[in-house]
Each structure stands twice: as structure tokens, then as C-alpha cells.
Amino acid sequence: MGVRTATQHGAAAGAPAADRPGSVRNVVLVGHSGAGKTTLVEALARAAGAVNRAGRVEDGTTLSDHDEIEHRQHRSVQLSLVPLEWDGVKINLLDTPGYADFVGELRAGLRAADAALFVVSAAQEADGVTAATRMVWDECAAVGMPRALVITHLEAARTGFEEMTEICRQVFGRDDPDAVLPLHLPLSGDPDGGGRAPLGGLAALLTGRVYDYTGGERAESPPGPGHRALIERARGRLIEGVIAESEDDNLLDHFLGGAEIDETPLVEDVRKAVARGTFHPVLAAAPALGDGRYGPGTVELLELITRAFPGPQERPAPQATTVDGAPCPPLSCDPRGPLAAEVVKTFSDPYVGRISLVRVFSGTLRPDEAVHVSGHGLADRGHQDHDVDERTGAVSVPFGGQQRPVAQVVAGDLACVARLGRAETGDTVSAHDHPLLVRPWEMPEPLLPVAVRAHGRADEDKLSQGLARLVAEDPTMRLEQNPDTGQMVLWVLGEAHREVALERLRSRHGVRVDTEPHRVGFRETFAERAAGHGRHVKQSGGHGQFAICAIEVEPLPAGSGVEFVDRVVGGAVPRQFVPSVEKGVRAQAARGIAAGHPLVDVRVTLLDGKAHSVDSSDAAFQTAGALALRDAAAGARLHLLEPVAEVRVTVPDEYVGAVLGDLSGRRGRVLGTEQSGGGVTLVRAEVPEAEISRYAIDLRSLTHGAGRFSRAYARHEPMPRALADRVRADAGRTD
Known part of the structure; x- marks a missing residue:
């Protein structure tokens, strides 16, 4: 029986609508930047008939024409959805960025998907799969997500398919190498032998068939003599791996007895093992050959997605509660169940406004429907908790630069919803009369600070609103108004993330900003006791100003703040002016003494003073109190206090030495190391915050993307004198 072509399987419309959960497959593509994920998505779209041979949609655009920033960056920077149809099944392909700065987009894709395709480039990763890809694999394994591997760029690499498969077995099959095996072998155009590059076709190991792509579409052909030898050698290993995962004990007995195993139970066992997440097939894929519709491996991938x-x-489904946290029955993927959907991405359209990409976990979502939007748990990143009723606008499926309307979105499917003005990434959309809250997925912590200010007067009025919209779209950003330095700080994941954020702020929200060096919140304190005298006496005719006070300042333990003590005797300072002296002292302490940093951890004692029956006033004694504190500081030794962070670094064992040495060079104190299992070590240290402003970038470089860290404020402590003098000198030049 002949093999049907892709045009018989696919749908030219390119944006199908699912009518039941069983006809949906949600697949996220994961891999290093440059591995070929976007190219693979375009090849699958071409094979499914969603785009023409030139890779264009019906309106003439391509699948990536809708994002100008990506074109300027020359890389994917955001999650994108490409829906296809194959064999009556709607496939939602979620293409994720491979660059580490956009890991938030990757995690959103993992949340929306039910299976993952790991794209591994033979040209990039011949010496070993990147640590970042290995970490994502382990995350998927922890939740039992089904995974398959696609090897790309074989036609341009020195490493062949067998070598790359063995690398994948060692990396991804650490516990069970036989759970990572190829289903097909790539063949060159030579009918009498195999080649390294998938240029001609594929040999199916379970069925023994050979698929020839040299004509531009898949056609079945008999195996040549060289093909038979290749197939038989790899087929036995695959059958052993499949039988090991099989639930049919008789298959093993038949195999050990030398009996020929029928392909039907083998194919079914592969399907079950892939769906369970216990077997991970390896495939090869190549782009279109010449002007052909699709290249080798694309049809096989579509068949794997729809059938396995x-x-x-x-x-x-993720756990859900009521909006006040009370438990509720587990969600089921039932179109007739209560509505529960999650916003996995938010973006702005210049004509439509805010658009929310949602994954429906339960129920059915329709246009112009009253819904409830709930968002909890990200208040520390500028996403305040909220529970609001809204009405959905148009419901559509994105495809290239188009939004194609659909009548409904059933449980299990993804679509875009317009007019949800309060919805942010991570929010739950549920029925307005039965509001629910889905526990949000774990968001990476933004740890690179970017201090911004409005470029001009016209941008000042729009700055706050533009930044708020930017953060609402991307929960991996955090906005902070630093109370110590007064700077507006946007926290991001890395330099590329910063560039994209500032470009989006300019192009989408019409706000131009300038960046400035990020400043940490230094403080000052007295290192010893000191006395100060404040005299504010002015006569200019009429009522003058007269206030004199004497104080003593002494240091206190860290965290004590500023204490004020009144020890005046004999009414030298009238009782009504003592609070005035305190107000002046505290105001001067907040402004700073030597370098403009707040004064903390001191006790200021008012000892003596003088007043005038006519010229003394509240304002005069406030000024005298401030002058007295400054006079005490002028003759005393001061400590400049710098903030110290508690840092926790999680890193593969092979990088521990490099990380410890780097932390020591940052004036860090290592508190200890702990084995976290799986070849990973946790390093705990205390490091001055001034030394780790760029640690998110430096750690990634030091560990080749494998290191992760978190930081938390610990305390302020004295800075070394030489460094403190330099900071004070810089502050003086700035002033």
C-alpha cells in the first residue's frame, strides 16, 4: 500500500479549530539558540500544507513576519504559537527562544505544552549538549513530560547521526540509555549505502521501509543492499529497548526465543512508552530540498506527534483553588467542565490593544463572554494581586501576521483572546460565577538591574505607564523604585533581555529612556563617640532666628536605626523645642552626612542649648539640630556601610572551584557548600551587593549557562576604608 503525501494529510487553511481535546497536541520545541527550532517549525508547516513552497501564508507573510524586534536581534526572543493540522489532529507548535535571557518564555511554553521536542544541532553540540538544555530535560523528567529528540544540521556537520545519537544517549539517558534510541536512520542519496547527512531519505527501523525525499515529497521505496544492513544492525537494538518498556511480557519471551516480532505490537508499545514519558525516540530532520515542499524527517515528526x-x-491539569485559596476538585480536560484557562503570554497589538495567549485546561472559552480574571503571587514583581470581572473580545488563532477568528476554544487547546485589559501573564481566566485560581508556574528571578530615566520631558508623563505595561507582559521583569537611591530600576534576566525590554518600551509603548549606572544603597554610621555644637543665630530686623544646641553621638549595634535622647536639665532648651531639635537631627540623618548616604545606627543625645524668648522658633531649632549633627560628623571617624547579600549558587560540580574563586575575588565570604544530588552543588556565601550587579551575566559565562543563583538582602556592614574613600570621592565629583 502506498504512502499518502503531506497534502493529503494536512490542511491548507493553516489555523484549524479543535472540536474535542482528543484532537489536540500541544508540543513545545526546546533547544539551544541556533539549533534550528524556527526552521524546523517552518518545515513542518510546509509539510502540513499550512504555508506554500516559498514558506508564505495566504496573505503573503511568513511565520515570523510579525515581530520586528526579532528581525533586528537576529534571534527568537519570545514564545510563538504555530497551529497546524495533520491527519485530523490540530498540532499547536510552541516555538521557544533558545537564548538563556528568555527562559521565562521557555517556561511559559512548557506550561502550555503536553510534550516536548528537544532540538539538538549536530553542528553546535557535537562536543556535548549544552548544560542549559540538560537542565530543561531534567525539569521535564521531574514532571513526567513526554520527550523526543530531533537532530538537525547533519548536512553541515562533521559529526554523523550515530555519533550524535550516542551523545544524546549519554546525556539524556543517564539512568537508562536504551530509553533514548532512533526510530529512523538518515540516508544519503546513494541507494547502496548510508550517509551522515539526511539528504536523501530515511529508513524506518520498526517497519523496515525506506522513505525517499529526493523528489521533493516523501515516497516509499524498497531498501537497497546497503540499507538492509544498516536497518538490521540498528533494528535489533531498538526492539530490545522497546520490549524493555513494553507492558507485554510475552514479547520478551518471543524475542529471546528468536521469533520474528510483528511490527504492530512494537509500534503500539512505542506509542505507549512515548506517551508515558519513559521512551524518547531520536529522529533526524532537514529543511526542504531545493524547491521541494518539505525535507526528510518532517512527515515522520508529524506522525510521531499525532500518533505517539x-x-x-x-x-x-495544574492544581486549582478558589480565589481565596480554598481547595476545589481537580480539573479535568472536559469541554463541559468549569472554565479554567491560564494566560501563558501577554503582548500588545498597536490596533487591537492587549492580547492574551491562553491555554484552556477545562471548559470552553467563547468570544464576548463574561469571565473572571485572577492573579495572585507576583506582587513582589509589580504584579499586584487582583480579582476582576471582564468580558472577552475576539477569540482567534495566530498564524504569521494574522489572527484568524474561531467560534470557541475547547479544553486542551490554545488561542488568543482580546480585550482582557487587566489580564497579565500567569493569570487565571475562569467563569465569572465560579472564579478559580490556577497555581502559576515557577518564574525565573530577574537579577540584573537596569536603572532608567526618561529621555526627555515628553517621556516623563508616559514612563510609569509604559513600564507598568512592559512588566505586565513579562513577569520575568521586576520594577522597583529604590528608596535609598531614588532610582527607577528595571530588573531583567540578562543583557539581551534588557535590550529587548528597552526596545519594546520605545517601539510598542512610545517611551524613550536613558540608562544610568545602578547604584547600591550605601549608609553611614559613627565609628566612635563624638560631640557636636549647632548654632543658628540671625538678626535682620524684626524677629530674628536664635537656636543653640549641644549633642553627643554614639554608635549603636547594626539595625538600631536612629535614637534620640533628651538629657537637657534646667530648661536650657525649652520643652516645646526639644522635638524640633529631634526633627532636625532626623532630617539631616536621612539626607546623609559625608557622601549623602543616610545615617543609621546611632544614638543622638541632646545635652544642652540656649534659646531666646522672642527669636527662638521651631524652624530655628530644627536647623540647629541639623548643624550639630554635621559638626559632630566633621570631627569623628565615620563608617560607610554597604549592603551585603546572601547568595545561593547552584552549579554543576565541575564548576565549583571556579565559582568559589570568583566569589572570593568579589570580597565574598563562603559560608558552606552542600551536595544537592545529580552532580550539583549548592554554594552559600555573603557578598557585597556592589560586587554582584552583573553577577547574572558573569556566572552564566563562568559556568557555560549551567549556574543559577539567588540573592537576598542580609545586612549593611562597614566597607573597607580605601573603597569607602573612593565612593565618597566619586560622590563628591558627582555632586
Whole structure:
């Protein structure tokens, strides 16, 4: 029986609508930047008939024409959805950025998907799969997500398919190498032998068939003599791996007895093992050959997705509660159930406004429907908790630069919803009369600070609103008004993330900003006791100003703040003016003494003073109190206090030495190391915040993307004198 072509399987419309959960497959593509994920998505779209041979949609655009920033960056910077149809199944392909700065987009894609395709480039990763890709694999394994591997760029690499498969077995099959095996072998155009590059076709190991792509579309052909030898050598290993995962004990007995195993139970066992997440097939894929519709491996991938990957009804939905946290029954992927959807991405359209990409876990979402929007748990990043009723606008499926309207979105499917003005990434959309809250996925912590200010007067009025919209779209950003320095600080994941954020702020929200060096919040304190005298006496005719006070300042333990003590005797300072002296002292302490940093951890004692029956006033004694504190500081030794952070670094064991040495060079104190299992070590240290402003970038470089860290404020402590003098000198030049 002949093999049907892709045009018989696919749908030219390119944006199908699912009518039941079983007809949906949600697949996220994961891989290093440059591995070929976007190219693979375009090849799959071409094979499914969603785009023409030139890779264009019906309106003439391509799948990536809608994002100018990506074109300027020459890389993917955001999650994108490409829906296809194959064999009556809607496939939602979620293309994620491979660059580490956009890991938030990757995590959103993982949340929306039910299976993952790991794209591994033979040209990039011949010496080993990147640590970042390995970490994502482990995350998927922890939740039992089904995974398959696609090897790309074989036609341009020195490393062949067998070598790359062995690398993948060692990296991804550490516990069970036989769970990572190829289903096909790539063949060159030579009918009598195999080649390294998938230029001609593929040999299916389970069925023994050979698929020839040299004509531009897949056609079945008999294997040549060289093909038979290749197939038989790899087929036995694959059958052993499949039988090991099989639930049919008779298959093993038949195999050990030398009996020929029928392909039907083998194919079914592969399907079940892939859906369970216990077997991970390896495939090869190549772009289109010449002007052909699709290249080798694309049809096989579409068949794997539709036949082996699980539908959304086979995967557990995230936990949901009522909006006040009370438990509720587990969600099921039932279109007739209560509505529960999650906003996995938010973006702005210049004509439509805010658009929310949602994954529906339960129920059915329709246009112009009253819904409830709940968002909890990200208040520390500028996303305040909220529970609001809204009405959905148009519901559509994105495809290239188009938004194609649909009548409804059933449980398990993804779509875009307009007019949800309060919805942010991570929010829950539920029925207005039965509001729910889905626990949000874990967001990476933004740890690179970027201090921004309005470029001009016209930008000042729009700055706050533009930044708020930017943060609402991307929960991996955090906005902070630093109370110590007064700077507006946007916290991001890395330099590329910063560039994209500032470009989006300019192009989408019409706000131009300038960046400035990020300043940490220094403080000052007295290192010893000191006395000060404040005299504010002015006569200019009429009522004058007269206030004199004497104080003593002494240091206190860290965290004590500023204490004020009144020890005046004999009414030298009238009782009504003692609070005035205190107000002046505290105001001067807040402004700073030597370098403009707040004064803390001191006790100021008012000892003596003088007043005038006519010329003394509240304002005069405030000024005298401030002058007395400055006079005490002028003759005393002061400590400049710098903030110290508690840092926790999680890093593979091979990088521990490099990390410890780097922390020591940052004036860090290592508190200890702990084995976290799986070849990973946790390093705990205390490091001055001034030394780790760029640590998010430096750690990534030091550990080749494998290191992660968190930081938390610990305390302020004295800075070394030489460094403190330099900071004070810089502050003087700035002033």
C-alpha cells in the first residue's frame, strides 16, 4: 500500500479549530539558540500544507513576519504559537527562544505544552549538549513530560547521526540509555549505502521501509543492499529497548526465543512508552530540498506527534483553588467542565490593544463572554494581586501576521483572546460565577538591574505607564523604585533581555529612556563617640532666628536605626523645642552626612542649648539640630556601610572551584557548600551587593549557562576604608 503525501494529510487553511481535546497536541520545541527550532517549525508547516513552497501564508507573510524586534536581534526572543493540522489532529507548535535571557518564555511554553521536542544541532553540540538544555530535560523528567529528540544540521556537520545519537544517549539517558534510541536512520542519496547527512531519505527501523525525499515529497521505496544492513544492525537494538518498556511480557519471551516480532505490537508499545514519558525516540530532520515542499524527517515528526504524543486529556491539569485559596476538585480536560484557562503570554497589538495567549485546561472559552480574571503571587514583581470581572473580545488563532477568528476554544487547546485589559501573564481566566485560581508556574528571578530615566520631558508623563505595561507582559521583569537611591530600576534576566525590554518600551509603548549606572544603597554610621555644637543665630530686623544646641553621638549595634535622647536639665532648651531639635537631627540623618548616604545606627543625645524668648522658633531649632549633627560628623571617624547579600549558587560540580574563586575575588565570604544530588552543588556565601550587579551575566559565562543563583538582602556592614574613600570621592565629583 502506498504512502499518502503531506497534502493529503494536512490542511491548507493553516489555523484549524479543535472540536474535542482528543484532537489536540500541544508540543513545545526546546533547544539551544541556533539549533534550528524556527526552521524546523517552518518545515513542518510546509509539510502540513499550512504555508506554500516559498514558506508564505495566504496573505503573503511568513511565520515570523510579525515581530520586528526579532528581525533586528537576529534571534527568537519570545514564545510563538504555530497551529497546524495533520491527519485530523490540530498540532499547536510552541516555538521557544533558545537564548538563556528568555527562559521565562521557555517556561511559559512548557506550561502550555503536553510534550516536548528537544532540538539538538549536530553542528553546535557535537562536543556535548549544552548544560542549559540538560537542565530543561531534567525539569521535564521531574514532571513526567513526554520527550523526543530531533537532530538537525547533519548536512553541515562533521559529526554523523550515530555519533550524535550516542551523545544524546549519554546525556539524556543517564539512568537508562536504551530509553533514548532512533526510530529512523538518515540516508544519503546513494541507494547502496548510508550517509551522515539526511539528504536523501530515511529508513524506518520498526517497519523496515525506506522513505525517499529526493523528489521533493516523501515516497516509499524498497531498501537497497546497503540499507538492509544498516536497518538490521540498528533494528535489533531498538526492539530490545522497546520490549524493555513494553507492558507485554510475552514479547520478551518471543524475542529471546528468536521469533520474528510483528511490527504492530512494537509500534503500539512505542506509542505507549512515548506517551508515558519513559521512551524518547531520536529522529533526524532537514529543511526542504531545493524547491521541494518539505525535507526528510518532517512527515515522520508529524506522525510521531499525532500518533505517539499524548493529547491534553492524558496529562494532569495544574492544581486549582478558589480565589481565596480554598481547595476545589481537580480539573479535568472536559469541554463541559468549569472554565479554567491560564494566560501563558501577554503582548500588545498597536490596533487591537492587549492580547492574551491562553491555554484552556477545562471548559470552553467563547468570544464576548463574561469571565473572571485572577492573579495572585507576583506582587513582589509589580504584579499586584487582583480579582476582576471582564468580558472577552475576539477569540482567534495566530498564524504569521494574522489572527484568524474561531467560534470557541475547547479544553486542551490554545488561542488568543482580546480585550482582557487587566489580564497579565500567569493569570487565571475562569467563569465569572465560579472564579478559580490556577497555581502559576515557577518564574525565573530577574537579577540584573537596569536603572532608567526618561529621555526627555515628553517621556516623563508616559514612563510609569509604559513600564507598568512592559512588566505586565513579562513577569520575568521586576520594577522597583529604590528608596535609598531614588532610582527607577528595571530588573531583567540578562543583557539581551534588557535590550529587548528597552526596545519594546520605545517601539510598542512610545517611551524613550536613558540608562544610568545602578547604584547600591550605601549608609553611614559613627565609628566612635563624638560631640557636636549647632548654632543658628540671625538678626535682620524684626524677629530674628536664635537656636543653640549641644549633642553627643554614639554608635549603636547594626539595625538600631536612629535614637534620640533628651538629657537637657534646667530648661536650657525649652520643652516645646526639644522635638524640633529631634526633627532636625532626623532630617539631616536621612539626607546623609559625608557622601549623602543616610545615617543609621546611632544614638543622638541632646545635652544642652540656649534659646531666646522672642527669636527662638521651631524652624530655628530644627536647623540647629541639623548643624550639630554635621559638626559632630566633621570631627569623628565615620563608617560607610554597604549592603551585603546572601547568595545561593547552584552549579554543576565541575564548576565549583571556579565559582568559589570568583566569589572570593568579589570580597565574598563562603559560608558552606552542600551536595544537592545529580552532580550539583549548592554554594552559600555573603557578598557585597556592589560586587554582584552583573553577577547574572558573569556566572552564566563562568559556568557555560549551567549556574543559577539567588540573592537576598542580609545586612549593611562597614566597607573597607580605601573603597569607602573612593565612593565618597566619586560622590563628591558627582555632586
